[in-house]
Amino acid sequence: MTDPIRITQPLLDVLEMLILALRDDVDVHGWAIMKAAHRSGPTVYGVLDRLESAGWVTARWEDVPANVNRPRRRLYRLTATGNSAASKLLAERRPSRSTVDSPLFRPGLLGRLRGMPRGGRGATT
Amino acid sequence: MNLVEIAFTVVLGLIVNEASDVSPRMAVLVVRLAARVAYTTPELKDTRTEEWAAIVHDRPGKLLKLATSLGFLAGALLRRSRLGMAGIASRRLHVVLEWVARLTIARGRRLRLYELLLAGLVALGYRPAENWLARLYELQQRFLGAVAIYWYSTSRHNGVGWLRLGTLLEMLGRIDDAILVYRQATATPNAHLARAELARLTNERAVLSQRDQYRAILTPVLDTEQALLARSAEMLSEPAVARIIRAQRREGVTRLLLGEEWDARLHCALLHDLDGDLDRALAACLSTRQDVAARWRAYELLERHDLIPPEDRPLLQVTLVPHVESQPIPYGVRLIHTLRRTTARDAGNPSGVAETLPIHAPRR
Numbered sequence: 001m002t003d004p005i006r007i008t009q010p011l012l013d014v015l016e017m018l019i020l021a022l023r024d025d026v027d028v029h030g031w032a033i034m035k036a037a038h039r040s041g042p043t044v045y046g047v048l049d050r051l052e053s054a055g056w057v058t059a060r061w062e063d064v065p066a067n068v069n070r071p072r073r074r075l076y077r078l079t080a081t082g083n084s085a086a087s088k089l090l091a092e093r094r095p096s097r098s099t100v101d102s103p104l105f106r107p108g109l110l111g112r113l114r115g116m117p118r119g120g121r122g123a124t125t
Numbered sequence: 126m127n128l129v130e131i132a133f134t135v136v137l138g139l140i141v142n143e144a145s146d147v148s149p150r151m152a153v154l155v156v157r158l159a160a161r162v163a164y165t166t167p168e169l170k171d172t173r174t175e176e177w178a179a180i181v182h183d184r185p186g187k188l189l190k191l192a193t194s195l196g197f198l199a200g201a202l203l204r205r206s207r208l209g210m211a212g213i214a215s216r217r218l219h220v221v222l223e224w225v226a227r228l229t230i231a232r233g234r235r236l237r238l239y240e241l242l243l244a245g246l247v248a249l250g251y252r253p254a255e256n257w258l259a260r261l262y263e264l265q266q267r268f269l270g271a272v273a274i275y276w277y278s279t280s281r282h283n284g285v286g287w288l289r290l291g292t293l294l295e296m297l298g299r300i301d302d303a304i305l306v307y308r309q310a311t312a313t314p315n316a317h318l319a320r321a322e323l324a325r326l327t328n329e330r331a332v333l334s335q336r337d338q339y340r341a342i343l344t345p346v347l348d349t350e351q352a353l354l355a356r357s358a359e360m361l362s363e364p365a366v367a368r369i370i371r372a373q374r375r376e377g378v379t380r381l382l383l384g385e386e387w388d389a390r391l392h393c394a395l396l397h398d399l400d401g402d403l404d405r406a407l408a409a410c411l412s413t414r415q416d417v418a419a420r421w422r423a424y425e426l427l428e429r430h431d432l433i434p435p436e437d438r439p440l441l442q443v444t445l446v447p448h449v450e451s452q453p454i455p456y457g458v459r460l461i462h463t464l465r466r467t468t469a470r471d472a473g474n475p476s477g478v479a480e481t482l483p484i485h486a487p488r489r
Contacts, residue, residue: 029179030177031183040196040200041180041193041197042200043200045173071175071179071182073179073180074179
């Protein structure tokens with residue numbers, strides 16, 4: 001596994017979001033990350049590209065029943081190595097920002113997260 | 126309302142209605158195009174097409190779907206253009222550099238004012254694009270050449286421009302040209318920096334005094350510190366909310382600069398000590414936020430000047446040993462060894478080993 005080369009603020013925002021989702025055993029899709037991290041689509045997907053190529057994040061397609069006619073979402077989750085590396089990175093770069101203080105813990109955003117599919121179950125929200 | 130107006134209204138209504146009905150389908154086509162533009166590998170193109178189509182599908186309203194897809198397309202175009210622009214900038218930059226080099230360095234003469242202005246204007250054109258792209262992509266993009274020439278054109282008087290240009294030429298592998306530039310810079314107020322660079326390039330480090338070497342290392346750090354202080358003052362003059370927002374945005378940079386601040390102050394202390402100004406050296410040490418490291422350095426200074434009272438030495442030793450053991454910083458270890466030796470000497474044990482030491486209560 002190789003580390004993501006560039007450590008940027010969007011990358012840290014996305015990692016915070018993914019750690020929180022992992023803690024809740026939730027897989028998140030791109031739009032949820034964009035909303036929670038307050039970052040634009042190109043920025044978030046640029047970060048996800050880097051994280052995926054570095055092996056920090058794994059992605060899978062959600063399971064959509066055959067009778068549901070809509071595109072599948074792609075769900076992201078931190079890997080074990082990604083989780084430890086991301087926690088270490090956040091502790092170094094944002095030591096003063098506790099998880100509770102994180103903007104991701106705003107009720108609305110957390111509520112959105114909690115409504116998302118759980119890992120391994122492939123929900124169809 | 127005449128017949129034409131009625132017909133126009135009806136047709137317009139139909140167009141708007143049709144457009145809004147078609148827009149979800151158009152949105153899917155647009156995200157497909159965006160994925161094709163943004164990525165080069167076929168697998169990733171297909172993945173992102175479906176993924177972004179799902180995002181568009183989740184957006185409420187027909188027009189909002191289209192707007193979201195257009196956002197993806199804009200991002201993709203910018204991503205592609207960033208790659209293209211970087212290449213173009215690089216090629217243009219080489220042309221500019223060649224031009225500057227041909228006019229000045231190759232002939233071994235100094236730049237004239239109009240040449241500086243021209244180079245500065247060319248360089249200025251790069252800066253807005255650079256800043257805009259950096260903000261957009263959160264990249265640390267530095268078109269080094271443009272910045273160097275910009276400095277070259279605007280900072281001639283203090284020699285910083287010469288130094289930047291020398292660095293650039295060095296990076297481009299033109300060592301002889303870089304040496305020429307640094308030699309020109311020795312005629313500026315920043316001569317000590319130029320001499321340091323010259324010594325590095327020509328392996329003549331021995332010609333520099335230790336103080337010059339420290340100054341050469343220290344000056345950029347102090348520049349950074351002054352920039353930090355200036356920015357702090359600027360932020361303090363703003364309304365509280367704006368200040369917080371700015372602080373959040375600049376968190377990374379500020380943290381980096383704060384990380385360098387204490388180091389700069391400790392270097393300051395070293396410089397003051399070299400100048401024989403112990404008071405200022407101590408003040409620089411104790412003004413840092415890194416308590417332990419700074420106090421070790423301060424104690425080391427005091428010890429070197431034999432200014433630590435004998436009765437305080439055991440206390441210092443007992444206080445500092447746990448820190449030294451947990452963070453074996455060299456000057457902390459040195460200080461502890463010195464303290465042990467002097468304490469043992471004071472206790473009448475010239476072997477320099479003090480087994481047990483009396484612990485004094487801290488003096489208030």
